[in-house]
Structures are given as structure tokens and as C-alpha cells.
Amino acid sequence: MENKRVRVRFAPSPTGGLHMGGVRVALFNYLFAKKHGGDFILRIEDTDQTRFVAGAEEYIINSLKWCGIEPNEGVGFGDGPHAPYRQSERKELGIYKKYADKLIEGGHAYYAFDTTEELDEMRKRMEAAKVAAPQYNAVSRQNMRNSLTLSEDEVKKLLDAGTPYVIRLKVPRNEEIRFHDIIRGWVVVNSSQVDDKVLLKSDGMPTYHLAHIVDDVEMKISHAMRGEEWLPSAPAHILIYRYLGLEAEMPQLAHLPLILKPDGHGKLSKRDTSGLPMFPLNWQDPRDNSSYVGYKESGFFPEAFINMLVLLGWNPGDNKEIMSKDELIQLFSLERINKAGAKFDPEKTKWFNQQYLRKKTDEELADIFMPMLKEHGVEASKDFVAKACKLIKEKAHFVNEFWLLGFFLFETPSSHDAAVLEKRLNAQSYAFIEELKNELSDLSSFAAAETEACFKATAEKTGIAPGQVMQLFRVVITGVSGGPALYEIMELIGKEESIKRMDFFLEKNKI
Numbered sequence: 001m002e003n004k005r006v007r008v009r010f011a012p013s014p015t016g017g018l019h020m021g022g023v024r025v026a027l028f029n030y031l032f033a034k035k036h037g038g039d040f041i042l043r044i045e046d047t048d049q050t051r052f053v054a055g056a057e058e059y060i061i062n063s064l065k066w067c068g069i070e071p072n073e074g075v076g077f078g079d080g081p082h083a084p085y086r087q088s089e090r091k092e093l094g095i096y097k098k099y100a101d102k103l104i105e106g107g108h109a110y111y112a113f114d115t116t117e118e119l120d121e122m123r124k125r126m127e128a129a130k131v132a133a134p135q136y137n138a139v140s141r142q143n144m145r146n147s148l149t150l151s152e153d154e155v156k157k158l159l160d161a162g163t164p165y166v167i168r169l170k171v172p173r174n175e176e177i178r179f180h181d182i183i184r185g186w187v188v189v190n191s192s193q194v195d196d197k198v199l200l201k202s203d204g205m206p207t208y209h210l211a212h213i214v215d216d217v218e219m220k221i222s223h224a225m226r227g228e229e230w231l232p233s234a235p236a237h238i239l240i241y242r243y244l245g246l247e248a249e250m251p252q253l254a255h256l257p258l259i260l261k262p263d264g265h266g267k268l269s270k271r272d273t274s275g276l277p278m279f280p281l282n283w284q285d286p287r288d289n290s291s292y293v294g295y296k297e298s299g300f301f302p303e304a305f306i307n308m309l310v311l312l313g314w315n316p317g318d319n320k321e322i323m324s325k326d327e328l329i330q331l332f333s334l335e336r337i338n339k340a341g342a343k344f345d346p347e348k349t350k351w352f353n354q355q356y357l358r359k360k361t362d363e364e365l366a367d368i369f370m371p372m373l374k375e376h377g378v379e380a381s382k383d384f385v386a387k388a389c390k391l392i393k394e395k396a397h398f399v400n401e402f403w404l405l406g407f408f409l410f411e412t413p414s415s416h417d418a419a420v421l422e423k424r425l426n427a428q429s430y431a432f433i434e435e436l437k438n439e440l441s442d443l444s445s446f447a448a449a450e451t452e453a454c455f456k457a458t459a460e461k462t463g464i465a466p467g468q469v470m471q472l473f474r475v476v477i478t479g480v481s482g483g484p485a486l487y488e489i490m491e492l493i494g495k496e497e498s499i500k501r502m503d504f505f506l507e508k509n510k511i
């Protein structure tokens with residue numbers, strides 16, 4: 001078993017938009033598979049037809065593609081040797097029923113004919129008797145209508161008459177169930193805590209409990225990594241493997257910690273991401289038409305998104321934070337996944353994007369920025385935009401902030417920061433700007449060092465402290481009071497445009 005080829009699966013149910021917690025489960029599976037030269041499979045667990053959401057499957061596929069964590073086998077990524085990979089299609093092939101029948105034959109599962117009303121009554125009876133957690137189990141099943149309480153004849157009659165039934169797992173009354181989890185170590189649960197889970201529903205569909213076991217075995221899965229919310233069901237799964245005689249085929253289990261709210265109290269939900277997305281891509285929920293903005297559309301780079309995600313619950317063993325996908329593949333290990341939940345940190349999430357933004361070349365940034373410029377009606381050469389990006393990028397977390405941070409590199413500002421004018425514009429500073437314009441007009445080179453020297457010399461000549469006019473001069477050129485190095489800006493926009501802006505200002509603010 002230790003030497004089994006590594007084959008892992010991401011097995012989402014198409015019950016809504018795949019949120020970042022799901023993406024992280026996929027990411028951990030992906031990294032583990034790649035690290036061990038194994039396979040990463042996408043299986044769609046769509047057996048709960050009441051929760052099926054149109055478009056969810058396509059969304060899952062597109063999200064994995066955007067994140068660059070693509071399965072090499074499974075729905076949407078090319079069928080492998082174990083097709084089909086959609087459970088509803090596997091059900092049609094009769095794959096699950098065989099296993100349910102085998103459990104019945106072995107005396108480890110039984111037919112239950114109880115109606116919804118009967119189940120409700122059972123629950124009420126147990127609540128009245130102050131049973132803490134009412135469940136269908138070794139005790140309560142004795143009072144219900146199932147193949148353990150009815151005679152063989154009665155059962156046959158009901159089955160022949162087509163009476164609806166479910167198949168339930170027959171969990172023993174008081175037995176210790178032990179299993180090993182890679183992240184949590186040994187887990188021991190008494191079977192009295194485990195209910196007689198439904199394995200096959202009355203519509204003939206298997207439940208998750210049966211279906212994922214059958215598929216993990218048939219698809220030769222070596223490790224099952226999934227969210228912590230499945231830990232309470234794991235003891236029932238251990239029993240199913242045992243009763244099917246498939247213990248040797250059982251994948252190793254790893255239950256991944258939750259992603260917590262930023263304050264650490266409770267599971268992260270859409271409401272507590274501090275304005276950051278919950279979903280990788282834009283998601284419109286067809287059930288109520290609510291829509292959610294994605295990380296992609298908010299301007300995140302996929303590399304930054306997965307780098308942030310991987311550190312929610314895992315670390316490489318040192319303080320290294322920025323890691324490429326290849327590095328992550330090298331460094332990843334299940335042993336370094338924490339047991340405790342991981343707090344989502346919105347500021348840190350933006351910081352990751354900033355780090356990746358800084359790693360991009362100015363040309364790469366220009367490619368992303370140019371379509372945005374177009375939306376503002378700006379046509380500029382790639383060379384010019386790349387130079388602009390070099391100036392703008394320092395303060396930005398996202399390329400979509402570039403316009404606001406540097407619009408004045410592309411158009412003559414039509415207004416000037418009123419507060420600065422109020423404070424700094426007077427007859428003396430006006431005269432200085434006039435004089436500076438004349439001096440700058442005489443320069444043969446408009447390199448930053450030349451214009452800076454010219455500014456200083458003019459201040460000295462006119463007897464004004466540079467501090468009195470520096471900010472005003474910035475506003476003359478850019479319209480606003482903050483931004484990249486002013487002389488660099490002037491070098492980029494050039495002499496003609498700089499002088500034009502000074503003329504415009506002098507004309508508009510004549511004293």
C-alpha cells in the first residue's frame with residue numbers, strides 16, 4: 001500500500017460556485033500529485049440531484065484552469081482509464097448497486113422502508129425521551145420498519161411491490177473504530193457515535209458515503225484529502241471498507257483544516273472576507289441570481305491567489321512566503337499541514353498580489369494595462385506604457401489601480417488639486433513657475449537629472465525655498481499632489497507636454 005502509485009482526486013459536488021476553500025483542497029491534491037509524479041483526478045459527485053446547480057460543473061473546471069491546477073484525468077480534462085468520472089453516469093452503469101448488494105448479502109447493510117413521517121415520529125419520540133442526538137442506529141433501528149425487524153417474507157413482499165426503500169449501513173452497537181489520518185494521527189471513535197448511514201437512496205442513487213468509497217477503490221486512489229467536515233463520517237467509511245473486504249484498497253486519509261474568519265472565530269463565509277472575494281472567478285448563482293466578484297476579476301494574479309491559499313494551513317518549514325508553483329511542488333508535504341484552522345488574512349492576501357506584481361516585467365504589466373487604457377480612450381505605444389508602468393507600479397497592489405495612480409502620464413490633467421493651490425499658490429510661487437517654464441524651455445535634454453537641477457537652480461536664482469514650491473510644481477504637472485518621482489514623470493511625458501502643462505496652468509490661474 002505504501003508503494004501504491006500516487007493518485008489523488010478532487011471530488012466536488014456541483015452544488016454551487018466553487019469557493020476558495022474548495023480551491024485549496026484541489027491545490028493540496030494537485031501539489032501532492034505533482035510532487036510524487038502521480039495523477040490528479042477531477043470527479044464530479046453529483047448524486048444529490050436535489051442540490052444540483054446548473055453551471056457549477058463548468059465553473060469548477062474554469063476555476064481550476066485559471067488557477068493553473070489542472071487535473072490530468074477526469075471531467076473536462078480528458079477521460080482516463082476510469083471513465084466516466086461523473087457519479088450520475090457511473091450510477092447508470094450499475095457500479096454502486098453491486099457494492100450495496102454485497103453489503104446486504106454479507107449482513108452489513110439492510111433495507112429500510114420507513115417513510116418520512118415515520119422517521120419524523122422516531123425523532124420526536126427520541127427527543128421526548130431526551131436522547132441528545134437522535135439518530136437511526138443500532139438501538140433505534142429495532143423499532144423501525146426495516147429488513148432487520150420485518151420477516152423475510154414481508155421484506156420480499158415489500159420489495160416485489162416496489163415499495164420505496166433505502167439501504168442503510170448496519171453499524172455495530174458498541175465497537176471501537178480506529179483509523180489513521182495523515183494530519184491528525186490515530187483517531188478512535190466508538191461506533192455508538194455513528195449512525196446507520198443511508199448508502200443507497202430511494203431513487204437508486206448512492207449517497208456520498210457509498211459512492212466515494214466505490215470510486216476511490218475503482219479509480220485506485222492512493223490518498224483521499226478532503227475538508228475537515230468529513231471527519232465525523234470517516235468511522236462509517238472505515239466500516240464500509242471493512243465490510244466490503246476492501247481495507248487493503250483504502251486510500252490514506254487526510255482531513256484538511258478549515259479556513260477561518262479573519263478573527264479566528266468560525267469558518268470563513270462570504271460575509272467575512274473584508275471585501276475580498278470568496279470565489280476564484282465571478283459567480284452568478286442561478287438559484288437566486290445573486291452574483292459574486294471573483295479573484296480573477298478583482299485583478300488578482302492566479303499565482304498570487306494560490307500562493308496565498310497554500311499558506312492557509314500549510315508551511316514549507318521556514319518563513320518563506322513567496323513560492324512559485326514549481327517551488328511549491330518541490331516543497332509540499334502532507335506532514336506540514338496543520339491540524340488547526342487557518343485564519344484568512346485580507347491584507348496579506350493583497351500583499352501577495354503586490355509581490356507578484358513587482359515580479360512582473362514592465363512589458364508584462366504593459367500588456368495587462370493596455371486594454372484598460374483603451375477603455376479610457378488612451379492609445380499609447382507599448383514602449384511608452386511599459387515605461388509608465390515602471391513609474392506607477394511601486395505603490396500598486398493591482399494593475400487595475402494603475403490608471404488612478406498614473407492617469408496624468410497619459411493625459412493632460414484638466415484640474416489641479418484645490419487644497420494645494422489654496423496653500424501654495426501666490427504671486428511669488430506663480431512667478432517662480434513662470435520663470436521655471438522659461439528655464440526648462442531652454443534645456444536641450446529633458447532627462448530627470450537635468451530638470452531636477454534646473455528646478456533647484458531656478459529656486460536658488462529666484463530666492464524661493466524649494467519646499468515652498470515643490471508640491472505646487474507637482475500639481476502643475478500632474479494635477480494631483482502625490483505620485484511617482486516628478487522628474488521621471490517629466491522625462492517620460494517629454495519637454496513639449498511638460499511646457500504645455502505649465503502654460504495651461506499659468507493661463508488658468510493668472511494672478
Ligand code: GLU
Pocket residue numbers: 010011012013045208212224225226227230
Ligand atoms: N463531494 C464531497 C464534497 O464536495 C467530496 C468529499 C471528498 O473529497 O471525499 O465535499
